[in-house]
Amino acid sequence: MGEERELTFSDILRIFKRRKWTFLIIFFLTIFLTAFYLFFIATPKYEAKQVIEYKSSSSQPTFSLGSMSSAANLLGISQPADSGLTTEIERMKSDWVLANIVKELNLVEKANQNKGLIARLRGTEVTERDLIDSLKEGLNIQNVRDTNMIEISYQSSDPTMAASVVSLVYSYYTDYAKNLYFEDSQSYLNQVERLFEDVSQQYDQINKEVLDFQTKNKISDISGGTSQESDPLISYYSETYMNILKLDADKNQLEIRKQAIEDNIFKLSPETKEFILTNTEKDTPVKDIKSKLVNDRIELETLKLNSPSSPRIAALEAEITVLEVELKKNLETIFSNDLNFLASIDMETFNEYTGIITQLQLFDVTRQVYENMLQVIDDEIAKRSPIMYEYFLLRRDQAILQTRYNTLLTALEQERMKASLYDNKFKVITFAYVPENPVSPNTTLTLAIGGVLAIFLGILGVFVKEAQDKTVKDLYEFESLFGVPDIILNDSNDAEKIVNYVYKKDFKKFGLLFLGNFSVAQNLSQRIYNILNTIKPYKTEYFTSIENEDYKEKFEKFEKFKNTNEAFIMFDNFNNSDYILYRDDLEKIIIFIEEKRTNLEDIKEILEKEKDPTIVYVKKNKRSTNE
Structure with a gap:
């Protein structure tokens, strides 16, 4: 060197x-x-920007509000509604958000201290309302075209002010949106809790009534059903009843989406709305197909219940599929006549809209089938003995209340988990930063020279x-100065190579000399000891050199080291006084060179003093900074 x-x-x-x-x-x-x-x-004008991305509703945790829509529809619960992108942009410019920015940045006091001469002469005082209106006017929040990105920007003669406003707009909006979210959630939870208490009481009561009826009429019911014959009917009735509720919930969601498309996106004229309603409700071909679908599906469900092996089932299923396709084609034909302008605006939304209309029609068909099947079951049970019919009604109400009870219980449990699963509707793509270059005046030439x-x-x-x-920068530099190291570790946790080396050489007593970070020395030494202790349990002792240790303890530890068959000791630097004490009792000294930590002069000095040491080069962890 x-x-x-x-x-x-x-x-x-x-x-x-x-x-x-x-x-x-x-x-x-x-x-x-x-x-x-x-x-x-x-006086330059600076513009700060922050870009955020609106996450679609499908990426939000929906089990609490979305999956529980059947419970809401069942019991008339008012659920928190998901707001759209336009609403969220307006919330970012709300008075609550801007007022907090004014307060945090102390804008009222600063504005009154820096008033112009005319304002001072007139005695004009700047108020919080004035600054809120000023921020609202200067704040620019725009949707980036053809994306879900939103750009928040603000211009000011003070670059820090501009960056602070943009950053705080998003920060306070996040708090504001979260507060609204949990207020709505708490309101929803309160409604569910009240309804759950009522349903729980009803469920307890119906259970008592069923038990009393069984006892009074000596009805054996070990499994919880009426009998082998009536169990399937009760199960089918309860399942069908809840399917109706789920169907209504799904239909309600589709109606909301349909209305949103009509009101917020397409801005349909009254004539167009009248055209849709007239054709979907009064068009004879559509009504004929819907009527046929209802009849076929009633027949299908009846056969599945009474004759599940009937060959007619396959034929009915095929016929229903054909009718559904025909219904969809008829509706598409109706829409294509006068709604072409919708397709020219947004074909994807147009397809969604026509799909919603078709699905709503199919929901009507399915609901009629379910209602008819419930009536069929009522009629079937009514033909039997009055006692069994009365018992069936009790069991039916019990099954329905049980489903309501379980649904509300699930809703409560899931709603209470929302605090830990809350997810912001936006994610930051580009954080706000203090702009270095003004948007005006033009300073291209000066900045070019500065560049x-x-x-x-x-x-x-x-x-x-x-x-x-003066530290060793990388492996290439080390090799060019001192030669190739004996062992190369990819990071400070890679202790297996050292253990393999010690095991292969069968060293009984060896020292680890670290020329670098003490925490790395401790960590690596401990890992080596743990692995050796796994290979040879309780055979290898691990000693650590401690500066300024009591002399008596120091020499007692040294004697223990000498009398131990297998041991190793860790030195955190080669100037350690213990290094001199233990040096002659070590079979091998292993020197650890830490990248970007070990001084080149220290390496040179230790290599001059030690004869045939084992050199271990420890690379810098990639997650660490370069400097």
Whole structure:
């Protein structure tokens, strides 16, 4: 290491790779200082921006509000509604958000302290309302075209002010939206809890009535059903009843989406709405197909209940499929006549809209089938004995209340989990930052000169810092100065290679000398001990050198080390006094060179003192910074 190496082009590239942050800091600092000159010529206007992405509703946790829509429909619960992108943008500009920004930045006091001469003469006082209106007027929140991105921007003569406003708009909006979310959630939870208490009482009562009826009429019911014959009917009745409720909930959601498309996107004229209603409700071909669908599906469900092996079932299913396709084609034909303008606006939304209309028609058909099947079951049971019919009604009500009870219980449990699963509707794509360049006046030429100067100073700074850094920078530098190390560790946790080396060489007593970070030394030594202790339980002792240790304890530990068959000791630096004490009792000294930590002079000195040491090169963890 006595001779200076001549730098090659590859060396220069490695230096710049290592010192990229130094170069960037000097570069941008020089640009900033160059721009500072411009502040004395004209008052620049700065614009800060933040880009956020609106996450679709499908990415939100929906089990609590979406999956429980059947419970809401069942019991008339008012659920929190998901707001759209336009609503969220307006919330960002709400008085609550802007008022908090005014207070945090102390804008009222600053505005009154910096009033102009005319305002002072008139005695005009700037109020919080004035500043809220000013922020609302200057704040620009726009949806990036053809994306779910929103750009929040604000211009000010103070770049920090501009960045603070943009950052705080999103910060306070997040708090505001979260508060609204949990207020709605708590209101929903209160409704569910009240209804759950009522349904729970009803469920307890019906259970008592069923038990009393069984006892009074000596009805055996071990399994919880009426009998082998009536159990399927009760199960089918309850399942069908709940299917109706779920169907109504799904239909309600589709109606809301349909109304949103009509009101907020397409802005349909009254004539167009009248056309849709007239054709979907009064068109004879559509009504004929719907009537046929109802009859076929009633027949199908009846056969499934009474004759599940009937060959007629397959034929009915095929016929129903054909009718559903025919119904869809008829509706599409109706829509295509006068709604072509909708397709020209947004074909995807048009297809969604026509799909919703078709699905609503199919829901009507399905609901009629379910209602008819409930009536069929009522009629079937009514033909039997009055006692069994009365018992069936009790069991039917019990099954329905049980389903309501379980649904509400699930709703309560899931709603209470929302606090831990709350997810913001937006994610930040580009964070707000203090703008360095004004949007006006035009300072291109001055900044170009500053850019050239910044590059020169950045290069100079890189070489100066490289010359001042006396640590080993990378493996290439180490090998070029001291040769290839015996072992290379990818990071400070890679202890297995050391253990394998010690095990292969069968070292009984060895020392670990670390020329770097003490925490790394502790961590690696402990890992080595843990692995050795796994291989040879309770055979290997681990000692740690401690500076300023009591002499008696120090020599007692040394004697213990000498009398131990297998042991190793960790030294955190080669100037440690214990290193001299233990040196002659060690079969091998393993020296750890830590990248970007170990001083080159220390390496040179220890290699001159030690004969045939084992050199371990520990690479820097990639997650750590380069500097």
